[in-house]
Amino acid sequence: MLQESVFRTMDLPPSDRFDAWVQRMGSTHAPMRLSTDHTADYRGHQRVIVLGEVTVWPATFDPLKFHRTAKLVRQSDPETYHLSLLLKGEGAAVWGRRQATYRINDFHTNSSSRSWEVATGSDPVTIVGVELPRALVPVPGHRVDRVLGGLISGREGTGALLAQILRQLISDTRPYRPSDAPRLGTVVADLVTAAFAHAVDDDRSLPPETRSRTLVLHVKSYVRRHLGDPDLTPDRIAAAHHISRSYLYRLFRDEGLGIAAYIRDQRLEHARRDLSDPDLRTEPIHAVAVRWGFPRAAEFTRAFRTAYGVPPSELRERALVSRERARIADGRAGSVDAVPTGCGPSANDTPPASAASW
Known part of the structure; x- marks a missing residue:
């Protein structure tokens, strides 16, 4: 199982919950000023999954306003990029004169080295946050800055592939061993890099190994979507990705796989x-x-x-x-552990809040 920690404000006294959430958010990404209309009884639930230098953190929390000020940037800058995949709710971001409204299955992007404001809607939101060092993204920083604060779609292209992997990862971390964490972190970092490069239309800045690993992930995703087609062949896969069949074979050989074996094993x-x-x-x-x-x-x-x-x-x-x-x-x-008649909760008792929600 991967290294993972869980934080729930509901485990604390109501008066301590919001302050604890502020501290948790500051340690997860970077120090921020947070405000909400729910300070009296703030509800938030976060899991933090460590993948080497990359951190993935699914969270559900009450409406909130985030403000990373210029002063806080000067005081403390971990030099990280952040992405949030919105799964439930809505929100908006302000970067100077730039504004963006994000929808479900959009990625919001920002950097700990810049000031920004984000506000969620009137209902609780569910996101999957990703934190990674800027040094892991080989796209020139001045180019990435042009798209930060904007949106990357999680419904198509590399963004969709990144969203798919994040959803699968957070659904169940038990199949993975601790030794898998750095490799999974590399996969996430490669896809974030490719998504940024695509957003700034600068695929040439990607290192060859990043391009190759990202292409393999796209091919695997394509194969899984077409497993039911008996005519799924290496020639068809290569054509769909605008590469030669020999290059397709080489990509999978470098992964220690054969494309035909991968198709058969998945089926x-x-x-x-x-x-x-x-x-x-x-x-x-x-x-x-x-x-x-x-x-x-x-x-x-x-x-x-x-x-x-x-x-x-x-x-x-x-x-x-x-x-x-x-x-x-x-x-x-x-039957052995059943509660004896008369000793259980009465029909008028209120059940506790679902742990799945908070």
């Missing part, structure tokens, strides 16, 4: 997930195979057995038996 893994899903247990196996790009049943069964050591039907049966045993075990544990 098999998606098929395995569907066959392990009890909600899909009545769907014919051949239908699952066709959905993930295996139109010929014999070919699918052979590839599946080679990858997982058992035929698809047996893996489905094992998954269903395992799920049923877990359900029965949970039922037994619940």
Whole structure:
């Protein structure tokens, strides 16, 4: 599991909550002046995920105004870039005479080395913040300054790829080992760099390794979106990305992969997930195979057995038996640990606020 910390204002006395949130925001990005109409009982929830030199922090919080003043910049500047992917709510930013209103799935951008103001809307917002040292972004600083305070779309191009990776990362950090953190940080930094370079129309400033790694991520995303197409071939993938087939092979060889093997492995893994899903247990196996790009049943069964050591039907049966045993075990544990009649909360008691919300 990745290194992660969690902060909730609701764990503190109401009178301490807003001051604690101000301190938390200052340590996450840089010292700022914050103001809100909710100081009496401020609600905020933040996770901080450390990826080497890059930090990702999903957060939900009450309406807030941020102001990074010129004086605070002079007093303390960690020299970082910041991006916020807006997932819920709305807001606006002011950079001198420049203004921007951001919407869901937009990235707002700023720098700890500049003064700025940001105000969220009247409802709580949910964002995914990204902090990374300016030194990790090889696009010239004076060029990046031209787009800071503006928006980068998270719905198309490199921005969409960055948003997809951030969403996947924050959804569950358990599959990753601590040793994965620096590599994931490099992926995020490369995509931020490519997004900035695209915004200033300066792809030439990207180091060759950054361009290559970013292109591989785009290719992988394209493959995952077209897994169900049995005609997904290296030639088609290369054409879609305006590169030669030999260059495509070289990109994946440098990653220690083969493009054909990557397609096959992704198809098999998606098929395995569907066959392990009890909600899909009545769907014919051949239908699952066709959905993930295996139109010929014999070919699918052979590839599946080679990858997982058992035929698809047996893996489905094992998954269903395992799920049923877990359900029965949970039922037994619940009956043993059940609260005796008359000792539980009354119908008039108010349940606590959902931890998923705050």
